[in-house]
Amino acid sequence: MSDPGYSGFFKEQGDTAIVHAGDYLNKLSGERIERECRERLKGGCREIVVDFSQTEIVNSIGVSILLGVIDSAAGTGARVVFSDLNQNTVELFEMLGITKHVEVR
Amino acid sequence: MKDLNYKQPRINPLAAERGKLIHTFGALAELGQEVSNRQGFHETIRTSLHLILGSLAIMRGGVARFSRFSHELNMVAGRGLGDNFPLSLALCYEDERQFLAAGLYPIENSQAKALPFFQVYDRSLEISRVELVLPLIMRGELLGAVFLGEKASGDRYTSHDKDVLCAMGRHIGVAIAQRNMLAELERKAEENHDLYENLKTTYKDTVRAFAAAIDRKDKYTEGHSVRVGKYAEAIASELGWNAEEIEGAAVAGYLHDVGKITVERKIINAPYRINAKESSELNKHPGVGFEILQPIHHPYADVPLAAKYHHERIDGRGYPDGLYDTDIPYIAKLVNVADSFDAMTTDRPYKRRRPANEVIDDMKRNAGKQFAPELVTAFFRGMLRELNGESPERRFRKLLGREYMETEGLSAMLQTTLNEMAPTSPLTYVSFD
Numbered sequence: 186m187s188d189p190g191y192s193g194f195f196k197e198q199g200d201t202a203i204v205h206a207g208d209y210l211n212k213l214s215g216e217r218i219e220r221e222c223r224e225r226l227k228g229g230c231r232e233i234v235v236d237f238s239q240t241e242i243v244n245s246i247g248v249s250i251l252l253g254v255i256d257s258a259a260g261t262g263a264r265v266v267f268s269d270l271n272q273n274t275v276e277l278f279e280m281l282g283i284t285k286h287v288e289v290r
Numbered sequence: 291m292k293d294l295n296y297k298q299p300r301i302n303p304l305a306a307e308r309g310k311l312i313h314t315f316g317a318l319a320e321l322g323q324e325v326s327n328r329q330g331f332h333e334t335i336r337t338s339l340h341l342i343l344g345s346l347a348i349m350r351g352g353v354a355r356f357s358r359f360s361h362e363l364n365m366v367a368g369r370g371l372g373d374n375f376p377l378s379l380a381l382c383y384e385d386e387r388q389f390l391a392a393g394l395y396p397i398e399n400s401q402a403k404a405l406p407f408f409q410v411y412d413r414s415l416e417i418s419r420v421e422l423v424l425p426l427i428m429r430g431e432l433l434g435a436v437f438l439g440e441k442a443s444g445d446r447y448t449s450h451d452k453d454v455l456c457a458m459g460r461h462i463g464v465a466i467a468q469r470n471m472l473a474e475l476e477r478k479a480e481e482n483h484d485l486y487e488n489l490k491t492t493y494k495d496t497v498r499a500f501a502a503a504i505d506r507k508d509k510y511t512e513g514h515s516v517r518v519g520k521y522a523e524a525i526a527s528e529l530g531w532n533a534e535e536i537e538g539a540a541v542a543g544y545l546h547d548v549g550k551i552t553v554e555r556k557i558i559n560a561p562y563r564i565n566a567k568e569s570s571e572l573n574k575h576p577g578v579g580f581e582i583l584q585p586i587h588h589p590y591a592d593v594p595l596a597a598k599y600h601h602e603r604i605d606g607r608g609y610p611d612g613l614y615d616t617d618i619p620y621i622a623k624l625v626n627v628a629d630s631f632d633a634m635t636t637d638r639p640y641k642r643r644r645p646a647n648e649v650i651d652d653m654k655r656n657a658g659k660q661f662a663p664e665l666v667t668a669f670f671r672g673m674l675r676e677l678n679g680e681s682p683e684r685r686f687r688k689l690l691g692r693e694y695m696e697t698e699g700l701s702a703m704l705q706t707t708l709n710e711m712a713p714t715s716p717l718t719y720v721s722f723d
Binding site for chain 2: 216245
């Protein structure tokens with residue numbers, strides 16, 4: 186998969202939005218992911234799938250942005266799915282209690 | 291929500307603790323770096339908020355900056371607090387005292403109900419599910435506060451968590467302190483700028499008052515200094531000088547005759563050609579003017595020199611020192627042109643104002659003798675541009691009067707004179723016919 190640009194990190198399938206986290210998640214610019222997720226949730230999206238296949242590590246900024254996505258989804262009753270996480274990221278999310286709020290695939 | 295098929299990995303508790311520590315230290319290191327990076331304050335605070343929330347996986351939070359003036363905590367960044375969370379939260383002195391007493395240690399919302407702040411904002415804090423308020427303190431001064439919601443794990447904050455928050459709060463406090471310092475510097479700079487502008491206005495008013503005082507001595511040349519100032523300004527502007535320099539030229543023009551204050555009124559107002567003794571008395575005014583102006587700290591250094599040397603001539607036949615061309619300060623040469631033009635175009639006790647064609651001819655003939663030629667051409671150019679409507683200002687019309695400026699053929703006369711005075715090279719006249 187090529188490096189997704191701002192306009193390209195979303196893919197929509199029905200009422201599911203697939204987000205390619207990439208490295209954008211770990212920077213302030215990752216707020217855009219959170220904003221766009223919120224927009225889609227407002228628009229009726231029922232499931233957000235965050236694809237971590239191109240994400241090696243998730244730092245604190247990334248964690249905060251993901252929590253923002255989770256919080257927004259919880260507000261609309263939508264589901265958040267994390268997919269293709271590497272082992273380190275899974276362990277981190279476990280330790281921080283994030284996996285309590287999402288489905289991990 | 292959890293996938294039932296997902297198998298939770300077995301993590302060694304020690305390894306988990308180590309992983310948590312690494313994650314937290316990473317956030318702390320990034321926060322330190324973020325604060326020392328010189329990027330925008332709001333970006334720094336937003337990033338800091340993400341780092342603090344992400345380090346302990348806190349669901350929501352916000353950072354506020356304390357204003358000593360309004361005694362309010364003003365929200366700078368927030369995430370997940372909801373649209374109804376106040377943007378400004380007022381603090382009373384008791385709150386401030388208690389916040390300072392907490393000394394950069396998180397205050398638990400549930401245990402601080404006695405404080406006025408937590409009573410006033412109880413509902414907002416509850417709706418936004420704020421569990422902790424971390425006062426940001428530096429050198430005994432309250433700088434702001436961080437509002438923090440619950441942890442994603444649902445666990446209570448441990449003392450270790452609170453220590454981490456303290457360390458992070460210190461960094462955010464530094465960022466706010468830096469911003470406050472910068473804001474204070476900006477405020478002081480603005481204040482200084484205003485003071486400087488006021489001083490400049492006072493200086494200009496004083497200069498104008500001086501010019502008016504000088505002109506009051508001579509009923510025939512009433513307004514002379516002001517007009518010379520305006521002509522000097524026109525020449526400087528035509529020479530492409532910057533605003534400060536143009537202002538300096540105007541001031542030099544306004545004050546060039548200040549020395550006349552000490553000359554007897556009957557000499558200045560003499561309705562006849564003054565004798566040698568009176569002339570000698572009058573000719574002292576440039577030196578006296580210099581003595582008056584020299585001790586004053588002018589924003590434009592050449593002002594006293596303009597007063598002293600505005601009667602010098604390029605050919606060395608002027609006074610008081612008989613200086614030649616390059617020895618004469620440029621500002622004095624400029625004022626000389628403005629002064630002479632005004633003397634020729636206003637009525638004097640013993641002489642009527644001269645018609646425009648004579649004045650132009652006189653100045654042209656004396657360019658290189660009395661006047662610096664480029665200053666004469668600059669003067670004519672300014673006049674011509676106004677006549678041709680190429681200049682938005684109507685400086686010359688105001689100073690000389692409409693009738694004078696509408697002298698028949700004035701524009702053509704100026705154009706011809708300028709063509710004649712323009713420096714030429716032999717190439718100009720080469721003909722290929």
